[in-house]
Amino acid sequence: MTNRERALAVLNYQPYDRMPLVHFGYWWETLEKWVAEGHLTADEIAGHGDGNAVDDALAAKIGFDFNWQNMFYPDTGLRPPFESKVIEEHPDGSRSVLNGDGMIILQKPDAGSIPAEIDHLLKDRAAWEEHYKPRLEWHDDRVDVEALKALGDPSTRQNPIGLHCGSLFGQIRNWVGVQGSAYLYADDEELFTEIIDTVGELCFRCTERALSTGAQFDFAHFWEDICFKNGPLIMPRVFEAKVGPHYKRITDLVGRHGLNIVSLDCDGCIDKLVPIWFRNGVNTMFPIEVGTWNASIAPWRAEFGKELRGVGGMDKRVFARDRAAVDGEIERLKPLVDLGGYIPCPDHRIPPDAEWDLVRYYCDRMRVAFG
Numbered sequence: 564m565t566n567r568e569r570a571l572a573v574l575n576y577q578p579y580d581r582m583p584l585v586h587f588g589y590w591w592e593t594l595e596k597w598v599a600e601g602h603l604t605a606d607e608i609a610g611h612g613d614g615n616a617v618d619d620a621l622a623a624k625i626g627f628d629f630n631w632q633n634m635f636y637p638d639t640g641l642r643p644p645f646e647s648k649v650i651e652e653h654p655d656g657s658r659s660v661l662n663g664d665g666m667i668i669l670q671k672p673d674a675g676s677i678p679a680e681i682d683h684l685l686k687d688r689a690a691w692e693e694h695y696k697p698r699l700e701w702h703d704d705r706v707d708v709e710a711l712k713a714l715g716d717p718s719t720r721q722n723p724i725g726l727h728c729g730s731l732f733g734q735i736r737n738w739v740g741v742q743g744s745a746y747l748y749a750d751d752e753e754l755f756t757e758i759i760d761t762v763g764e765l766c767f768r769c770t771e772r773a774l775s776t777g778a779q780f781d782f783a784h785f786w787e788d789i790c791f792k793n794g795p796l797i798m799p800r801v802f803e804a805k806v807g808p809h810y811k812r813i814t815d816l817v818g819r820h821g822l823n824i825v826s827l828d829c830d831g832c833i834d835k836l837v838p839i840w841f842r843n844g845v846n847t848m849f850p851i852e853v854g855t856w857n858a859s860i861a862p863w864r865a866e867f868g869k870e871l872r873g874v875g876g877m878d879k880r881v882f883a884r885d886r887a888a889v890d891g892e893i894e895r896l897k898p899l900v901d902l903g904g905y906i907p908c909p910d911h912r913i914p915p916d917a918e919w920d921l922v923r924y925y926c927d928r929m930r931v932a933f934g
Contacts, residue, residue, distance in 0.1 A: 566628045567723045567781060574824050574847065574872050576903050581934030584926055585874060585908040586627040587850050588613050592915040602919045626926025629722040631849060631874050631908060634784055635714065637769035638705040639729035641698040664737045665694060685738045688754050695738065699761050701768045711778040723781035726773055728813050729766035731806050732797065733787040735759065741796050748801060756805060763809030770813055774820045782824035783817040785845065790831030792855055803839045814844025826874060830911065832856045841867055850875030852910045860905050872904040879909040882917035882925065889925050893932050900933060
Protein backbone atom coordinates (compact mmCIF):
# COMPACT_ATOMS: atom_id res chain seq x y z
CA MET A 564 0.00 0.00 0.00
CA THR A 565 1.08 3.60 -0.53
CA ASN A 566 1.09 6.11 2.31
CA ARG A 567 -1.93 7.71 0.64
CA GLU A 568 -3.82 4.42 0.64
CA ARG A 569 -2.87 3.71 4.25
CA ALA A 570 -3.96 7.11 5.53
CA LEU A 571 -7.31 7.03 3.75
CA ALA A 572 -7.90 3.43 4.85
CA VAL A 573 -7.31 4.31 8.52
CA LEU A 574 -9.58 7.36 8.39
CA ASN A 575 -12.31 5.42 6.59
CA TYR A 576 -12.17 2.36 8.90
CA GLN A 577 -10.90 0.10 6.13
CA PRO A 578 -8.18 -2.58 6.29
CA TYR A 579 -4.56 -1.40 6.05
CA ASP A 580 -1.17 -3.10 6.22
CA ARG A 581 0.35 -0.72 8.77
CA MET A 582 -0.23 2.66 10.39
CA PRO A 583 1.34 5.49 8.37
CA LEU A 584 3.91 7.43 10.36
CA VAL A 585 2.85 11.06 10.04
CA HIS A 586 4.49 14.29 11.20
CA PHE A 587 3.68 18.02 11.09
CA GLY A 588 7.04 19.53 10.21
CA TYR A 589 9.76 21.08 12.35
CA TRP A 590 10.75 24.46 13.72
CA TRP A 591 13.56 25.81 11.55
CA GLU A 592 15.66 26.10 14.71
CA THR A 593 15.24 22.35 15.19
CA LEU A 594 16.69 21.60 11.77
CA GLU A 595 19.55 24.04 12.38
CA LYS A 596 20.33 22.33 15.69
CA TRP A 597 20.40 18.92 14.03
CA VAL A 598 22.78 20.31 11.41
CA ALA A 599 25.06 21.71 14.13
CA GLU A 600 25.02 18.29 15.85
CA GLY A 601 26.04 16.56 12.62
CA HIS A 602 22.84 14.59 12.01
CA LEU A 603 21.96 16.59 8.89
CA THR A 604 23.81 18.81 6.47
CA ALA A 605 22.98 22.38 5.50
CA ASP A 606 22.25 21.15 1.99
CA GLU A 607 19.74 18.61 3.29
CA ILE A 608 17.58 21.28 4.93
CA ALA A 609 17.98 24.03 2.31
CA GLY A 610 14.63 24.97 0.81
CA HIS A 611 12.62 22.95 3.32
CA GLY A 612 8.84 23.44 3.20
CA ASP A 613 5.82 21.39 4.14
CA GLY A 614 5.33 18.50 1.74
CA ASN A 615 8.08 19.45 -0.73
CA ALA A 616 10.92 17.21 -1.92
CA VAL A 617 13.24 18.38 0.88
CA ASP A 618 10.57 17.56 3.45
CA ASP A 619 10.06 14.11 1.95
CA ALA A 620 13.81 13.39 2.00
CA LEU A 621 14.09 14.48 5.63
CA ALA A 622 11.13 12.31 6.58
CA ALA A 623 12.76 9.30 4.96
CA LYS A 624 16.04 9.92 6.81
CA ILE A 625 14.37 10.42 10.18
CA GLY A 626 11.84 7.61 9.78
CA PHE A 627 8.52 9.35 9.09
CA ASP A 628 6.33 8.58 6.08
CA PHE A 629 4.92 12.01 5.24
CA ASN A 630 3.80 15.42 6.48
CA TRP A 631 0.03 15.86 6.88
CA GLN A 632 0.52 19.51 5.88
CA ASN A 633 0.91 18.50 2.22
CA MET A 634 -1.64 20.60 0.35
CA PHE A 635 -2.58 22.80 -2.57
CA TYR A 636 -3.19 26.39 -1.46
CA PRO A 637 -5.48 28.74 -3.36
CA ASP A 638 -4.75 32.38 -2.51
CA THR A 639 -7.44 33.19 0.04
CA GLY A 640 -5.52 35.96 1.80
CA LEU A 641 -4.84 39.66 1.40
CA ARG A 642 -3.76 40.50 -2.12
CA PRO A 643 -1.39 42.15 -2.20
CA PRO A 644 -0.21 41.78 1.40
CA PHE A 645 0.88 44.93 3.15
CA GLU A 646 4.48 45.91 2.50
CA SER A 647 6.50 45.01 5.57
CA LYS A 648 8.37 47.94 7.08
CA VAL A 649 10.06 48.95 10.31
CA ILE A 650 7.98 51.44 12.28
CA GLU A 651 10.38 52.01 15.18
CA GLU A 652 13.78 50.82 16.42
CA HIS A 653 14.11 50.22 20.17
CA PRO A 654 17.23 50.55 22.39
CA ASP A 655 17.30 46.83 23.21
CA GLY A 656 17.61 45.95 19.52
CA SER A 657 13.98 44.99 19.07
CA ARG A 658 11.84 46.63 16.39
CA SER A 659 8.22 47.49 15.83
CA VAL A 660 7.38 46.14 12.37
CA LEU A 661 4.31 46.39 10.17
CA ASN A 662 3.79 42.92 8.70
CA GLY A 663 1.88 41.64 5.69
CA ASP A 664 -1.40 41.37 7.64
CA GLY A 665 -1.37 45.03 8.66
CA MET A 666 -0.36 44.04 12.18
CA ILE A 667 2.37 45.89 14.06
CA ILE A 668 4.50 43.32 15.85
CA LEU A 669 7.50 43.41 18.16
CA GLN A 670 10.46 41.63 16.60
CA LYS A 671 13.28 40.68 18.95
CA PRO A 672 16.80 39.75 17.79
CA ASP A 673 17.25 36.00 17.28
CA ALA A 674 13.75 35.21 18.60
CA GLY A 675 12.12 32.29 16.81
CA SER A 676 8.75 32.21 18.54
CA ILE A 677 5.55 34.04 17.61
CA PRO A 678 6.12 37.82 17.97
CA ALA A 679 4.08 39.98 20.32
CA GLU A 680 1.28 42.08 18.84
CA ILE A 681 1.48 45.83 19.39
CA ASP A 682 -1.26 47.28 17.19
CA HIS A 683 -3.45 46.65 14.14
CA LEU A 684 -4.51 48.77 11.17
CA LEU A 685 -7.97 47.20 11.00
CA LYS A 686 -9.99 48.93 13.72
CA ASP A 687 -13.02 50.41 11.98
CA ARG A 688 -15.01 50.58 8.76
CA ALA A 689 -12.77 53.25 7.26
CA ALA A 690 -9.72 50.99 7.52
CA TRP A 691 -11.75 48.03 6.24
CA GLU A 692 -13.00 49.91 3.18
CA GLU A 693 -9.63 51.45 2.36
CA HIS A 694 -7.07 48.76 3.16
CA TYR A 695 -8.72 45.36 3.46
CA LYS A 696 -11.86 44.93 1.41
CA PRO A 697 -10.10 45.73 -1.90
CA ARG A 698 -7.43 43.15 -1.04
CA LEU A 699 -10.07 40.42 -0.67
CA GLU A 700 -11.68 40.67 -4.09
CA TRP A 701 -12.13 37.47 -6.06
CA HIS A 702 -10.01 37.03 -9.17
CA ASP A 703 -9.75 33.84 -11.18
CA ASP A 704 -5.97 33.75 -10.91
CA ARG A 705 -6.16 33.27 -7.14
CA VAL A 706 -6.14 29.58 -8.13
CA ASP A 707 -3.00 28.42 -9.97
CA VAL A 708 -4.55 26.13 -12.57
CA GLU A 709 -1.18 25.11 -14.00
CA ALA A 710 -0.02 23.95 -10.58
CA LEU A 711 -3.19 21.90 -10.25
CA LYS A 712 -2.41 20.07 -13.48
CA ALA A 713 0.86 18.90 -11.95
CA LEU A 714 -1.01 17.00 -9.22
CA GLY A 715 -1.81 14.25 -11.68
CA ASP A 716 -3.74 11.04 -11.15
CA PRO A 717 -4.28 10.33 -7.43
CA SER A 718 -3.77 6.61 -8.05
CA THR A 719 -0.09 7.32 -8.76
CA ARG A 720 0.52 9.34 -5.59
CA GLN A 721 2.66 8.06 -2.78
CA ASN A 722 1.30 10.57 -0.24
CA PRO A 723 -2.13 12.16 0.21
CA ILE A 724 -2.67 15.74 -1.00
CA GLY A 725 -5.21 18.05 0.59
CA LEU A 726 -7.10 21.04 -0.76
CA HIS A 727 -6.61 23.96 1.61
CA CYS A 728 -9.95 25.76 1.85
CA GLY A 729 -8.62 28.74 3.76
CA SER A 730 -9.29 30.28 7.16
CA LEU A 731 -12.73 31.59 8.02
CA PHE A 732 -11.85 33.37 11.26
CA GLY A 733 -8.19 32.76 12.12
CA GLN A 734 -6.85 35.19 9.57
CA ILE A 735 -9.41 37.78 10.67
CA ARG A 736 -8.10 37.34 14.21
CA ASN A 737 -4.63 38.05 12.80
CA TRP A 738 -5.86 41.30 11.23
CA VAL A 739 -7.71 42.73 14.24
CA GLY A 740 -6.18 40.90 17.23
CA VAL A 741 -7.95 38.99 19.96
CA GLN A 742 -9.06 42.08 21.87
CA GLY A 743 -9.83 43.89 18.63
CA SER A 744 -12.18 41.15 17.47
CA ALA A 745 -14.06 41.29 20.78
CA TYR A 746 -14.40 45.07 20.63
CA LEU A 747 -15.38 44.97 16.96
CA TYR A 748 -18.20 42.51 17.65
CA ALA A 749 -19.46 44.69 20.51
CA ASP A 750 -19.04 48.06 18.81
CA ASP A 751 -19.92 47.31 15.19
CA GLU A 752 -21.53 43.90 14.72
CA GLU A 753 -22.53 44.81 11.17
CA LEU A 754 -18.89 45.35 10.18
CA PHE A 755 -17.81 42.23 12.13
CA THR A 756 -20.33 40.19 10.12
CA GLU A 757 -19.37 41.80 6.81
CA ILE A 758 -15.71 40.93 7.31
CA ILE A 759 -16.56 37.29 8.06
CA ASP A 760 -18.95 37.07 5.11
CA THR A 761 -16.38 38.58 2.74
CA VAL A 762 -13.71 36.12 3.82
CA GLY A 763 -16.18 33.21 3.70
CA GLU A 764 -17.24 34.08 0.16
CA LEU A 765 -13.65 34.34 -1.04
CA CYS A 766 -12.73 30.97 0.51
CA PHE A 767 -15.80 29.39 -1.09
CA ARG A 768 -15.00 30.76 -4.55
CA CYS A 769 -11.36 29.69 -4.35
CA THR A 770 -12.39 26.18 -3.30
CA GLU A 771 -15.04 26.05 -6.01
CA ARG A 772 -12.57 27.14 -8.69
CA ALA A 773 -9.95 24.58 -7.65
CA LEU A 774 -12.50 21.78 -7.75
CA SER A 775 -13.98 22.95 -11.07
CA THR A 776 -10.69 22.20 -12.83
CA GLY A 777 -11.20 18.48 -12.27
CA ALA A 778 -8.15 18.25 -10.01
CA GLN A 779 -8.56 15.43 -7.51
CA PHE A 780 -7.63 15.74 -3.86
CA ASP A 781 -7.60 13.26 -0.99
CA PHE A 782 -9.03 15.51 1.71
CA ALA A 783 -10.09 19.10 2.36
CA HIS A 784 -8.50 21.20 5.06
CA PHE A 785 -8.98 24.46 6.99
CA TRP A 786 -6.69 26.47 9.26
CA GLU A 787 -7.86 28.52 12.26
CA ASP A 788 -5.64 28.69 15.40
CA ILE A 789 -8.36 30.42 17.43
CA CYS A 790 -7.96 28.67 20.80
CA PHE A 791 -5.46 28.81 23.66
CA LYS A 792 -4.86 26.71 26.75
CA ASN A 793 -8.20 27.60 28.36
CA GLY A 794 -10.45 27.49 25.30
CA PRO A 795 -11.61 29.58 22.33
CA LEU A 796 -10.57 33.13 21.52
CA ILE A 797 -14.11 33.81 20.31
CA MET A 798 -17.45 33.11 21.97
CA PRO A 799 -18.69 29.73 20.67
CA ARG A 800 -22.25 30.99 20.09
CA VAL A 801 -20.88 33.88 18.00
CA PHE A 802 -18.60 31.52 16.08
CA GLU A 803 -21.49 29.17 15.34
CA ALA A 804 -23.84 31.93 14.22
CA LYS A 805 -21.38 33.95 12.15
CA VAL A 806 -18.81 31.44 10.87
CA GLY A 807 -20.66 28.10 11.01
CA PRO A 808 -22.74 28.71 7.84
CA HIS A 809 -19.59 29.36 5.80
CA TYR A 810 -18.09 26.09 6.98
CA LYS A 811 -21.28 24.25 6.04
CA ARG A 812 -21.39 25.81 2.59
CA ILE A 813 -17.78 24.84 1.83
CA THR A 814 -17.93 21.34 3.35
CA ASP A 815 -21.11 20.64 1.38
CA LEU A 816 -19.25 21.73 -1.75
CA VAL A 817 -16.23 19.48 -1.19
CA GLY A 818 -18.57 16.63 -0.27
CA ARG A 819 -20.29 16.94 -3.65
CA HIS A 820 -16.86 16.43 -5.19
CA GLY A 821 -16.26 13.21 -3.29
CA LEU A 822 -14.09 14.49 -0.43
CA ASN A 823 -15.35 12.81 2.73
CA ILE A 824 -12.36 13.70 4.94
CA VAL A 825 -12.36 17.35 6.06
CA SER A 826 -9.59 18.18 8.50
CA LEU A 827 -9.01 21.33 10.49
CA ASP A 828 -5.86 22.72 12.07
CA CYS A 829 -6.54 24.56 15.31
CA ASP A 830 -4.12 24.75 18.21
CA GLY A 831 -5.10 25.02 21.85
CA CYS A 832 -8.01 23.61 23.80
CA ILE A 833 -10.65 23.25 21.08
CA ASP A 834 -13.30 21.26 22.98
CA LYS A 835 -15.96 24.00 22.91
CA LEU A 836 -15.61 24.50 19.16
CA VAL A 837 -15.42 20.82 18.14
CA PRO A 838 -19.25 20.42 18.21
CA ILE A 839 -19.66 23.47 15.96
CA TRP A 840 -17.11 22.29 13.44
CA PHE A 841 -18.54 18.79 13.51
CA ARG A 842 -22.12 19.97 12.92
CA ASN A 843 -20.88 22.00 9.99
CA GLY A 844 -19.06 19.24 8.16
CA VAL A 845 -15.54 19.14 9.65
CA ASN A 846 -14.86 15.57 10.73
CA THR A 847 -11.09 15.33 11.35
CA MET A 848 -9.36 17.29 14.11
CA PHE A 849 -5.66 18.16 13.82
CA PRO A 850 -3.11 18.41 15.47
CA ILE A 851 -4.94 17.67 18.79
CA GLU A 852 -2.41 19.40 21.06
CA VAL A 853 -1.93 17.47 24.28
CA GLY A 854 -0.66 20.56 26.13
CA THR A 855 -1.53 21.09 29.78
CA TRP A 856 -5.18 20.23 29.12
CA ASN A 857 -4.55 16.64 27.91
CA ALA A 858 -6.42 16.88 24.62
CA SER A 859 -7.38 13.51 23.18
CA ILE A 860 -9.67 12.13 20.51
CA ALA A 861 -11.23 9.74 23.07
CA PRO A 862 -13.84 12.06 24.65
CA TRP A 863 -14.81 13.48 21.25
CA ARG A 864 -15.25 9.98 19.87
CA ALA A 865 -17.41 9.08 22.85
CA GLU A 866 -19.63 12.09 22.14
CA PHE A 867 -19.78 12.10 18.34
CA GLY A 868 -19.07 8.49 17.33
CA LYS A 869 -16.98 7.20 14.46
CA GLU A 870 -17.72 10.12 12.17
CA LEU A 871 -15.28 12.16 14.26
CA ARG A 872 -11.72 11.35 13.17
CA GLY A 873 -8.34 12.69 14.20
CA VAL A 874 -4.72 13.18 13.15
CA GLY A 875 -2.29 14.22 15.88
CA GLY A 876 -2.49 13.88 19.65
CA MET A 877 1.05 12.50 20.19
CA ASP A 878 2.75 14.40 23.03
CA LYS A 879 5.91 15.73 21.34
CA ARG A 880 7.35 16.83 24.69
CA VAL A 881 8.71 13.31 25.18
CA PHE A 882 11.31 14.06 22.48
CA ALA A 883 13.10 16.20 25.06
CA ARG A 884 13.10 13.49 27.75
CA ASP A 885 14.28 9.90 27.32
CA ARG A 886 13.43 6.57 25.70
CA ALA A 887 11.24 5.51 28.60
CA ALA A 888 9.09 8.60 28.05
CA VAL A 889 8.80 7.79 24.35
CA ASP A 890 7.83 4.20 25.14
CA GLY A 891 5.24 5.40 27.65
CA GLU A 892 3.71 7.75 25.09
CA ILE A 893 3.41 4.98 22.50
CA GLU A 894 1.67 2.79 25.07
CA ARG A 895 -0.76 5.67 25.77
CA LEU A 896 -1.53 5.89 22.05
CA LYS A 897 -2.40 2.20 21.59
CA PRO A 898 -6.01 2.31 22.88
CA LEU A 899 -6.60 5.48 20.86
CA VAL A 900 -5.42 3.77 17.67
CA ASP A 901 -7.72 0.86 18.53
CA LEU A 902 -10.67 3.26 18.26
CA GLY A 903 -10.04 3.45 14.51
CA GLY A 904 -10.22 6.56 12.35
CA TYR A 905 -7.20 8.00 14.14
CA ILE A 906 -3.59 8.57 13.00
CA PRO A 907 -1.05 9.52 15.70
CA CYS A 908 1.14 12.50 14.82
CA PRO A 909 3.36 14.76 16.96
CA ASP A 910 0.95 17.40 18.19
CA HIS A 911 2.63 20.27 16.36
CA ARG A 912 5.94 21.11 14.73
CA ILE A 913 8.86 19.34 16.37
CA PRO A 914 10.57 21.94 18.62
CA PRO A 915 14.27 22.73 19.14
CA ASP A 916 14.46 20.82 22.44
CA ALA A 917 13.73 17.57 20.55
CA GLU A 918 16.65 15.14 20.55
CA TRP A 919 17.47 13.62 17.17
CA ASP A 920 18.00 10.14 18.63
CA LEU A 921 14.65 10.21 20.44
CA VAL A 922 12.74 11.24 17.31
CA ARG A 923 14.45 8.43 15.39
CA TYR A 924 13.70 6.03 18.26
CA TYR A 925 10.04 7.08 18.22
CA CYS A 926 9.77 6.31 14.50
CA ASP A 927 11.39 2.91 14.94
CA ARG A 928 9.21 1.96 17.91
CA MET A 929 6.02 3.16 16.23
CA ARG A 930 6.68 0.84 13.31
CA VAL A 931 7.04 -2.04 15.73
CA ALA A 932 3.97 -1.08 17.77
CA PHE A 933 1.64 -0.43 14.81
CA GLY A 934 2.75 -2.82 12.13
